[in-house]
Amino acid sequence: MTELTISEFAKSHGEPAWLVAKREVASDIYCSLPLSAQQRPYQMTNPKLTAVTVNNDNLAPQHLKQQGVIMMDLFAAAQEYPTLIQENLMEKTIPWRDNALNARHLAYLTTGAFIFLPSNTICNEPINLTNFIDHTQLEKHLLIIAGANAEATFTFNDCGTTPKKDCLMVEVLLGDNAHIKYFDENNAKSEYHHRVLNAYLARNATLHTFVGLFNAHNTLYDSSFSLDGEQSEGYLNVVSLGMNTQQQNVNAEIINHGRNTHGEIQARGIVAERAKTNFHTNGVITKNGYGAYSDQASRLLTLDSTSQGQVDPILLIDNYDVVAGHAASVGKVNADQLYYLNSRGIPLRQAKLLLTRGFLLPLIDAFPNEQMRKQMLDKLEGRFNVR
Amino acid sequence: MLKITDLHVKIIENNQEVIKGLNLEIPDGEIHVIMGPNGTGKSTLSQTIMNSGKYEITHGQINFNGTDLAKLSTDERARLGIFLAMQYPTEIPGIKNADFIRAAVNAMRPKSAQPTVLEFMQSLSKAMDILDIKLDYTDRYLNEGFSGGEKKRNEILQMMMVKPQLAILDEIDSGLDIDALKVVSKGINTMRGNHFSSLIITHYDRILRYVKPDVVHVMMDGKIVASGGIELAKSLEQGGYAQLRDKLGLNIKLVDE
Numbered sequence: 001m002t003e004l005t006i007s008e009f010a011k012s013h014g015e016p017a018w019l020v021a022k023r024e025v026a027s028d029i030y031c032s033l034p035l036s037a038q039q040r041p042y043q044m045t046n047p048k049l050t051a052v053t054v055n056n057d058n059l060a061p062q063h064l065k066q067q068g069v070i071m072m073d074l075f076a077a078a079q080e081y082p083t084l085i086q087e088n089l090m091e092k093t094i095p096w097r098d099n100a101l102n103a104r105h106l107a108y109l110t111t112g113a114f115i116f117l118p119s120n121t122i123c124n125e126p127i128n129l130t131n132f133i134d135h136t137q138l139e140k141h142l143l144i145i146a147g148a149n150a151e152a153t154f155t156f157n158d159c160g161t162t163p164k165k166d167c168l169m170v171e172v173l174l175g176d177n178a179h180i181k182y183f184d185e186n187n188a189k190s191e192y193h194h195r196v197l198n199a200y201l202a203r204n205a206t207l208h209t210f211v212g213l214f215n216a217h218n219t220l221y222d223s224s225f226s227l228d229g230e231q232s233e234g235y236l237n238v239v240s241l242g243m244n245t246q247q248q249n250v251n252a253e254i255i256n257h258g259r260n261t262h263g264e265i266q267a268r269g270i271v272a273e274r275a276k277t278n279f280h281t282n283g284v285i286t287k288n289g290y291g292a293y294s295d296q297a298s299r300l301l302t303l304d305s306t307s308q309g310q311v312d313p314i315l316l317i318d319n320y321d322v323v324a325g326h327a328a329s330v331g332k333v334n335a336d337q338l339y340y341l342n343s344r345g346i347p348l349r350q351a352k353l354l355l356t357r358g359f360l361l362p363l364i365d366a367f368p369n370e371q372m373r374k375q376m377l378d379k380l381e382g383r384f385n386v387r
Numbered sequence: 388m389l390k391i392t393d394l395h396v397k398i399i400e401n402n403q404e405v406i407k408g409l410n411l412e413i414p415d416g417e418i419h420v421i422m423g424p425n426g427t428g429k430s431t432l433s434q435t436i437m438n439s440g441k442y443e444i445t446h447g448q449i450n451f452n453g454t455d456l457a458k459l460s461t462d463e464r465a466r467l468g469i470f471l472a473m474q475y476p477t478e479i480p481g482i483k484n485a486d487f488i489r490a491a492v493n494a495m496r497p498k499s500a501q502p503t504v505l506e507f508m509q510s511l512s513k514a515m516d517i518l519d520i521k522l523d524y525t526d527r528y529l530n531e532g533f534s535g536g537e538k539k540r541n542e543i544l545q546m547m548m549v550k551p552q553l554a555i556l557d558e559i560d561s562g563l564d565i566d567a568l569k570v571v572s573k574g575i576n577t578m579r580g581n582h583f584s585s586l587i588i589t590h591y592d593r594i595l596r597y598v599k600p601d602v603v604h605v606m607m608d609g610k611i612v613a614s615g616g617i618e619l620a621k622s623l624e625q626g627g628y629a630q631l632r633d634k635l636g637l638n639i640k641l642v643d644e
Binding site for chain 2: 334335336337339340341342343344345346347348350351354355357358359360361362
């Protein structure tokens with residue numbers, strides 16, 4: 001296949017002129033944008049662009065299509081719904097100019113999906129977003145917009161990702177009183193995987209995200225919620241498993257802009273075998289955040305002396321009328337618990353596995369479908385080679 | 388058979404000797420009781436048999452069915468058939484009670500002899516019935532939020548499921564009301580047989596009204612100072628440890644004197 005330039009690539013599947021122009025600017029300036037030490041390993045060499053086929057159909061299930069739900073290829077959506085995409089794609093939650101990785105992502109974006117729930121749509125069944133994007137591509141994007149009073153649960157699962165480096169960015173925008181749950185099981189196979197989930201919440205909106213970082217390689221997970229509307233609520237949950245020299249960085253942030261907003265971050269991780277996991281959690285309450293609530297709890301369990309963990313809870317508060325707190329711990333397996341299990345004949349390795357499961361279970365149990373829960377527990381058992 | 392010869396044990400943390408030349412033999416099929424004032428090393432003895440890691444044997448030997456326990460880890464000792472019902476059972480959130488008991492039952496048996504899930508659940512509910520335990524118990528996290536009595540019952544439930552050859556019951560009767568004490572005793576009595584022996588550590592003779600012991604030992608200052616039948620326990624209840632000490636002519640200071 002012939003290699004294309006960015007504009008040739010964009011034009012080959014009929015992207016609107018504004019998007020082509022934006023991509024070209026992004027490609028010109030990304031080198032001059034900031035790039036942190038943490039982000040550096042996740043830079044990729046520019047991927048070769050070859051023409052992709054774009055499906056212009058609305059792929060939503062029939063009963064949702066009738067309610068006006070749109071689930072389609074992002075590039076097709078850019079032609080069909082130019083205003084929605086132009087206003088929201090990498091503008092509100094993951095601004096493309098923020099850093100070099102974001103700008104490159106936009107410049108070299110090769111697969112994506114657009115999910116739109118019109119106002120008052122209520123989806124009872126969880127919607128699986130896994131098959132809406134091409135997992136073998138390097139730069140992947142999901143743009144989810146939920147209108148006022150919309151309610152839905154989404155699930156996502158990686159499959160067949162590239163062996164080198166890749167990136168998935170997810171943007172979730174919630175209208176007034178929208179309620180969304182997003183369950184994400186990270187199974188990326190790449191050596192360096194970068195994943196971003198940022199969200200914007202309008203009045204009374206609620207967002208719960210759960211992510212399981214069970215992949216076997218280096219991972220950078222960034223997530224930031226902007227609680228903009230009054231009384232919006234964000235719950236950000238991360239479970240991680242770090243083994244066999246892998247490095248994981250988790251940056252989780254909730255910003256309370258609006259009055260009476262409520263944010264909670266929960267992170268739990270296991271590290272073993274020279275692995276290293278860092279949890280950086282950030283609660284920001286701005287000047288207008290009267291009556292805001294901000295809480296974060298990060299716990300890391302280190303299974304042997306070769307593993308490392310760092311928990312870094314930060315609260316930045318610019319208002320006096322708030323409730324905020326944080327809890328953090330990094331520690332070994334509880335010796336009394338281990339002894340109790342051993343005293344029942346359970347060998348050390350299995351006892352540690354049981355305790356590890358027990359440590360993660362409260363968050364894994366929150367996942368809505370049995371298959372995802374089982375997959376995560378299987379993965380934990382499969383990768384657990386601690387003696 | 389459990390055979391302890393001239394055992395000396397110290398607390399690793401402060402190097403203090405707690406057990407000072409203890410001899411004890413429990414043949415198969417017998418139930419022995421150890422009574423003694425606070426701070427004489429009764430719990431230390433049970434934790435040393437199980438190898439808790441807080442104590443170190445400085446002299447002597449613990450032998451179970453011909454095997455010297457010295458080099459064996461806690462789980463290896465348990466798999467030989469020794470069970471310790473703890474004085475303060477540990478709470479472990481995240482592990483369901485039934486899952487834990489199943490893991491313990493399976494750990495004691497080769498793969499071919501492990502019960503199926505159904506068989507396990509049936510024998511579990513039978514044992515729970517004997518102990519008067521509510522059904523929701525199995526789905527609760529291990530000992531988490533259990534009352535004192537519930538924890539003790541749970542220890543006995545585990546014993547009944549694991550079916551050890553030797554059960555050491557460390558103050559299984561403390562903190563139990565009369566009904567619970569009867570239930571727990573019933574559980575112990577179901578285990579009686581030629582291949583089951585037990586060492587009951589207690590402060591009071593009340594549990595002996597329901598569980599008839601073969602031998603009663605009195606422990607003071609890290610040693611067994613008297614052994615006898617159930618009448619020994621009764622005389623203790625009347626006269627107290629100080630009287631027995633004076634009768635034996637021992638020069639020991641009791642902790643609570």
